[in-house]
Amino acid sequence: MNSKLQLATRVAVALCSLTIAISSNATEVDFNYEKFVLDNGLTLIVHEDAKAPVVAVNVWYHVGSKNEKEGKTGFAHLFEHLMFNGTENYNDDWFKPFDRVGGTGMNGTTNFDRTNYFQVVPKNALDFALWMESDRMGHLLGAIDQGKLDEQRGVVQNEKRQGENQPYGKVFITAFKNIFPKGHPYSWSVIGYMEDLEAASLDDVYDWFNQYYGAANAVLVVAGDVKAQDVKERVEHYFGHIPAGPPLTRQGTWIPDLVGTHRQVMQD
Structure with missing residues (x-):
């Protein structure tokens, strides 16, 4: 299947999925949760579900590739990798202690x-999971050095090669470049450009963390066999000391004015 037909097929599938999603017969999702905002601006959402003695812990930061500048593409994802390489208080591999307490599904996405x-952890490991997440939110930078940056840069560059060196691997990268004008924050892919990844520096790491990884720019979601008020008290204990971070101006986006037809022939 050529790249144009592949792209057209994917778009058609997406449109069909959207049509199904907004159908009048669609089931409305409704579940109970409690929302709290700590003094430092951290938003906490708790959903109680006692069907199994486990707890899911998720932290969402309001930052992605749209916050990058031209010449710094791919950095949001590169930084995600650095969040698994130890902290000032636990300078070791992130996954090892979770394995020891029976944790599963540890990962991140950008x-x-x-x-x-x-x-996801057993309910008796909730304190451990909260401490680990609070530690990297509040105490990451002292553990990041040039060696760790270079190592994760190589990992991300290999991810990029793996994604692009397969049939149709560059279709969506090319599509976004043609849909969004140069300079639009959605005009580059999340994985970024190889030369920008190569140029990423420790100063970029420090700036990104200090600007975007404050408590007020995050949402913590805890769901499972818990009680909301108890979770709130635990979160205040572990996260309450973390600075809010600087006030942020949300990245502006706009709907591009598509004029005429854009055609580009790709060859793998």
């Missing part, structure tokens, strides 16, 4: 608009 980190 897209245009947000970055998130998540895990």
